[in-house]
Amino acid sequence: MSKNIYNEFQIKELEKNPNVLSASERSISYSPVFKLKAVVDYKAGKTPSQIFIEQGFDLDMIGKEQPKRCLKRWRESYERFGEEGFLTERRGKGSTGRPSSKGISVEEKLQKAESRIKFLEAENGLPKKAGRARKAGVEEETILTAAEKFSLIEKTIRIHQLNKAVSYLCELAGVSRSGYYDWLKAAPLRAQRDEQDELNIVIIQEIFKSKKEKVGALQVKMIMQNDYSAVMNHKKIRRLMAKYNLVTKVRNANPYRKMAKATQEHRTCPNLLNREFNQEEPGKVLLTDITYLYYGKGRKAYLSCVKDGATREILAYHLATSLEMDIVYETLKKLKAAVGNQFHPEAMLHSDQGMHYTHPLFQSKVKRLGLTQSMSRKGNCWDNAPMESFFGHFKDLAEYKSLENLKEVKQEVNRVIEEYNHYRYQWGLNKMTPVQYRDHLLAA
Template structure:
């Protein structure tokens, strides 16, 4: 390999010479026939520089010392192997540039076998989570990344004091030798990153634990920005959470859940909302529904809520131990008080086709408040999706199952809904909490 670094123009000039096979920034591959001619001319007394000049080489480009270095190397090869040595010469990174004449000894074979065994033992001892599992031929297989293989090679060499085994282990692991050395050189950078990760995860962990392990990367990012004045990319947060095993306790879909059937279809109302949940006017679209909460030793209570579709704020709610009509009547009374007896002139109250909302008395009360009633299609929970979504989030956040009496359940409901309205920042609300977003829309 030449000590010079050739420019693109110089490479093109070199490749015009028929005695050169190819050229790159750091090396020149010479034609074996030229090597043979050069050696014969050199033995007759010609100087290396004269030989190269006679064959069309520009010493200003290749360097004045290059002919001498080449002739010395070619002479050794020619004396050992003759002209055939130039035809079978090994070149490339990690090569000596000469034909290898040394046969593999028994000691070399034993050394490689030992290195292989020790590498495979280290690979088997690697935690399974370090690899990615896929199905191959019906069986699970651990696939290691290049960085994980480099780590195993380094560990094997360091633990067993294996010398001159880098090339063999890299070949065994299916990675490049240069890549391994690049990985070693980057060790200080990795250490700095590890130190930074250890610092960054502390704030993430603080938020994660304060929210009882029920928030994900996007929630944590918004809490950081609003409550801690800290900025961090949500992809980095997600990476760190996975790295340090911070997994949110999320809900799981219940495949056996059934949508309640309406009992009085002749009193249902048309679906005026038609899933147009994204409103820009607070108070225009109000969504309502009822869910059940189990606490204590199998005791049950019911939560009725009204949600503003524009701001996602829970405008009002009522907790009851009974599922009779009073639960929705009380909800309407609290709703009227929450809006200070002033509804949006085009306000719509949207619900499913449950028997509470199809009841004639309830519909009359809705009309008296000046609200237009809308209902989801029969058996289609997606038509009231934001309300269903809130109940799912609520059950993730609330610790009502640990409560032993109704008073504790009521306090927990108050706490969670207050936190949801005031402190739960949402990506779809420009990273604001529902109350903040309501004030924002009103200001606009």
């Protein structure tokens, strides 16, 4: 019995651990499998505290002395009675601690041993999956859900005809016998759910494949709702994608980019925007930046873009093979043409402190357009986060790495930005595309 007194919240947290059969205000009942593993790990050189931490226990909750007390008792039981001491041990008032063999025949002992072997064989045959978070350097361990344990028990009994071993297998797996029978009764409902899942996954797979496996649950939901007139909860979509192994391709983190140092003539501007990216007025906040695109056999192109902070629409962009100043000058020209030289009266152009944006001539051109210039703080990418986010999505959607020449890359850039502006629904834009949301704001 623990010296601690556990409250209701702590009891619930303890019972979430698969190594705990039950918990009360004054005691914790551990599973026989965990006890046996703890003794084996202790003999292998692990400390009691390390064993408990690796199995997901919070020592501040159960008490720092609890592992040592438990291991002492379990080791004594193991030395006296062996493995059977854990699987059939009796505790409580009047108990000697010796496993009860009364009424247990040799045949029953053999059946228990066979049941345990068959169950562990079935468990080891499961594909490995990530368990709970462990400390750095500690190997993660497979943790089964209650439903998976019930399934293992049913499979073991059915295949090996161990009908009399239900109670023993439930105890071995650390689940209740009543829970197992409830799970069996619910089989028709699970079959009905699986049948419905088979129908629902068809449309999700179609969308997922059409978008080259680069969309997540929220994107699938919006495409389904807008293009297929079908409504499905995004949590259900996420569950089905996990069930049928539809894993979204995730972009790699961008390597750190070193820009050329500015000269003394270059001047930075204050961060006037201060991360107020969306001011619900199209054309008021304009964000700009440059990213690189590797294509062909190690060749590099550069993409300069201007994004509307309110609608997330890409208003202007220019692709070049050089980082010379022309890339930003051409972007400004295209921006002027895109808005018909009718800029918002309080329009602000926000960028990082790159050499292009601190250049005196660039700043002069921005001023002639009637734009106020703002810059992120040095080394702070969050001050221009929406622009960084767009480049990330762009590299997810674009297939440019295998292209051989700049003409093909330009065609792919045009295609992706057209799709992004007109056909990519966004959760933060009331499930509209950037162009739809711009029209919505202007009509409001």
